[in-house]
Amino acid sequence: xxxxxxxxxxxxxxxxxxxxxxxxxxxxxxxxxxxxxxxxxxxxxxxxxxxxxxxxxxxxxxxxxxxxxxxxxxxxxxxxxxxxxxxxxxxxxxxxxxxxxxxxxxxxxxxxxxxxxxxxxxxxxxxxxxxxxxxxxxxxxxxxxxxxxxxxxxxxxxxxxxxxxxxxxxxxxxxxxxxxxxxxxxxxxxxxxxxxxxxxxxxxxxxxxxxxxxxxxxxxxxxxxxxxxxxxxxxxxxxxxxxxxxxxxxxxxxxxxxxxxxxxxxxxxxxxxxxxxxxxxxxxxxxxxxxxxxxxxxxxxxxxxxxxxxxxxxxxxxxxxxxxxxxxxxxxxxxxxxxxxxxxxxxxxxxxxxxxxxxxxxxxxxxxxxxxxxxxxxxxxxxxxxxxxxxxxxxxxxxxxxxxxxxxxxxxxxxxxxxxxxxxxxxxxxxxxxxxxxxxxxxxxxxxxxxxxxxxxxxxxxxxxxxxxxxxxxx
Numbered sequence: 001x002x003x004x005x006x007x008x009x010x011x012x013x014x015x016x017x018x019x020x021x022x023x024x025x026x027x028x029x030x031x032x033x034x035x036x037x038x039x040x041x042x043x044x045x046x047x048x049x050x051x052x053x054x055x056x057x058x059x060x061x062x063x064x065x066x067x068x069x070x071x072x073x074x075x076x077x078x079x080x081x082x083x084x085x086x087x088x089x090x091x092x093x094x095x096x097x098x099x100x101x102x103x104x105x106x107x108x109x110x111x112x113x114x115x116x117x118x119x120x121x122x123x124x125x126x127x128x129x130x131x132x133x134x135x136x137x138x139x140x141x142x143x144x145x146x147x148x149x150x151x152x153x154x155x156x157x158x159x160x161x162x163x164x165x166x167x168x169x170x171x172x173x174x175x176x177x178x179x180x181x182x183x184x185x186x187x188x189x190x191x192x193x194x195x196x197x198x199x200x201x202x203x204x205x206x207x208x209x210x211x212x213x214x215x216x217x218x219x220x221x222x223x224x225x226x227x228x229x230x231x232x233x234x235x236x237x238x239x240x241x242x243x244x245x246x247x248x249x250x251x252x253x254x255x256x257x258x259x260x261x262x263x264x265x266x267x268x269x270x271x272x273x274x275x276x277x278x279x280x281x282x283x284x285x286x287x288x289x290x291x292x293x294x295x296x297x298x299x300x301x302x303x304x305x306x307x308x309x310x311x312x313x314x315x316x317x318x319x320x321x322x323x324x325x326x327x328x329x330x331x332x333x334x335x336x337x338x339x340x341x342x343x344x345x346x347x348x349x350x351x352x353x354x355x356x357x358x359x360x361x362x363x364x365x366x367x368x369x370x371x372x373x374x375x376x377x378x379x380x381x382x383x384x385x386x387x388x389x390x391x392x393x394x395x396x397x398x399x400x401x402x403x404x405x406x407x408x409x410x411x412x413x414x415x416x417x418x419x420x421x422x423x424x425x426x427x428x429x430x431x432x433x434x435x436x437x438x439x440x441x442x443x444x445x446x447x448x449x450x451x452x453x454x455x456x457x458x459x460x461x462x463x464x465x466x467x468x469x470x471x472x473x474x475x
Contacts, residue, residue: 010047014039017050030337056214056304056417062274063305069273073266074103077284083107083259085296090321091403091427095298097317098425101309102300104266109289110258110297112426114434115229117441119238121253122148128223128255129155135165135283137222137268141174141215141408142234145181146241153183160191169271171216172196174234177242195275197420214304217408217419220268225287228256228264230422232395232408246362246391252406252438256297258290260424263299267422270301295428302409303420310416311409311423315397316342322399325352327439329396333357333370334412340373344380352383356442358393359386365468366412371454372465378451385446395423396439403427404435 021027021035035054039046085108087095095106115121129136129152136159143149160166168187170178178184179196188194197216221229233251240249256264262284269280302311312335319326319342326346333355335343347353355377361367374384395411398404407423409415426432457465 010043013047017047017054021050021054028336028338065277066270066274066303066305069270070103072279072281073270073273073284077104077262077266079105079107079259079262080286083109083289085427087296087427090323090400094314094317094321094403094425097309098298098300098314101302101306101311101313102298103308104263104299104301106296106298106425106427107259107263108296109291109294110256110260111290112257112260112295112297112428112431113255114431114438115231115253115255117250117252117438119148121233122151122235124253124255125221125229126151126155128221128227128229129159132159132164132223134224135167135222136224137167137220137265137272138235139169139216139218139220139268139271140235141171141217141219142236142242143170143175143178144234144236144241145178145183146237146239148237149178149235150183152235153187156192157187157190160187166192167268167272168192168194169197169216169268169275170194172199173215174217176200195272197271197275213414213418215419216271217415218267218271218301218422219408220264220422222261222265222268225261225265225283225285226257228261230254230256230264230408230424231406232393238390240391243362243391246358246360248390249393250387250390250442252394252396252435254406254424256424258294258297259287260297260299262287263297264422267299267301271420295426295431297427298425300405300407300423300425301421302416302423304418311421312336312339312416314405314423314425315339315411318397318399318403318405319343319346321403322346322351322353324400326354326400327396327398327436328353328355328411329357329392329394329439329442330355330411331358331361331391331393331395332363332366332410332412333373334366334414335373336413336416339411340376343382344377347377347381353381354383354385354443356385356387356392356439356446358391359388359447360391362391368465369468371461372468374449374465375451375454378449378454384449385443386449387442387446389445392442394438394442396435398432398436398439401432401436402429404432406435 231253233253238248409421
């Protein structure tokens with residue numbers, strides 16, 4: 001009797017979830033199908049998996065608060081007409097897609113520099129903090145207590161002790177070792193205001209209100225509305241102490257001067273005000289134009305509480321605009337069906353599409369899932385190169401030597417649907433040439449992968465990769 005009751009309850013819950021999946025808005029068919037198959041094929045565990053990670057579940061009070069903060073900041077960051085960029089025709093669809101997703105226009109008059117690949121780039125951050133007179137704002141997904149992390153920590157403490165307002169946000173999961181360390185307490189005692197994004201709390205209780213794997217993956221440092229830094233690099237050595245076997249971790253980091261700082265500032269303040277309730281909208285003061293005409297830039301911030309699209313839409317806009325060549329660097333390639341189709345379509349229509357990925361991935365599952373896409377990419381004419389000298393962690397897309405997208409977002413569904421990310425679209429021939437030169441240096445440290453190489457993989461490896469690729473809508 002109890003067995004019959006258990007089967008009935010299981011069946012009822014399973015079908016109720018299937019109906020819910022079919023009725024959910026903004027869910028692509030492949031994801032619907034994948035979850036229905038999991039629920040039907042894996043008794044009990046399939047239902048539990050969907051309840052845990054099947055939906056982007058957030059506390060509605062948090063969502064409403066974030067929306068209110070965004071609305072207030074949008075009214076405060078209206079740009080002056082003289083810094084709005086009148087884009088050439090090739091860039092118009094890309095800029096429109098970016099603004100539809102992130103809500104910010106493209107601004108000219110910026111000076112943007114690509115910093116060196118080495119740990120010396122952290123010294124530029126320290127130098128800027130040591131020159132701070134009014135405020136230092138820091139947001140990192142991962143902040144480690146290694147040489148680079150402690151350099152920044154000591155610089156922030158020095159700034160706070162001389163009266164500079166220092167505000168720090170770190171992700172509670174990514175920076176958990178820093179948050180639990182004495183260094184975090186040292187900053188607090190020195191007057192640094194320290195906040196953790198999405199604290200873990202009691203997991204079994206917290207998961208009732210939101211998904212535990214929602215994370216703030218952004219990387220931003222702003223000093224006095226004078227200079228900012230952003231890119232893919234966390235506050236850590238290239239040796240990356242928490243995963244040293246994949247070192248060095250190779251990233252990109254940019255310095256930003258000019259009106260684009262105001263957009264980065266609004267992203268930081270949006271997070272700070274949402275987490276703390278403190279109203280700092282007045283800090284969105286105008287930022288001087290530093291170059292005329294300078295580089296054009298557009299900040300695109302995305303997150304799971306936004307429903308206007310994702311960074312994948314911006315990437316697809318660039319791919320559709322490509323006419324000659326596309327160069328992509330990403331550590332993870334687990335795209336949705338639309339983005340994967342856009343990459344392959346660009347190659348098929350004659351665009352020279354080259355993608356650089358790490359030879360060894362720090363995530364076995366994600367690495368194998370990425371490999372499940374290789375055969376189709378290569379068959380379409382995409383050139384794949386595997387970086388052999390460490391974990392290539394940069395996130396870059398350049399198109400035709402005229403525009404680029406850089407920042408924190410990977411080409412994977414986690415960045416598209418779960419993480420809070422910040423990217424910048426950049427326009428300027430000299431700047432893009434420098435970014436392409438950096439990617440060319442990655443190619444020099446990579447080996448090309450051919451379709452024949454993939455076809456020669458063993459049957460078990462291909463079976464594993466293709467099975468995981470089928471599950472990519474769930475990752």
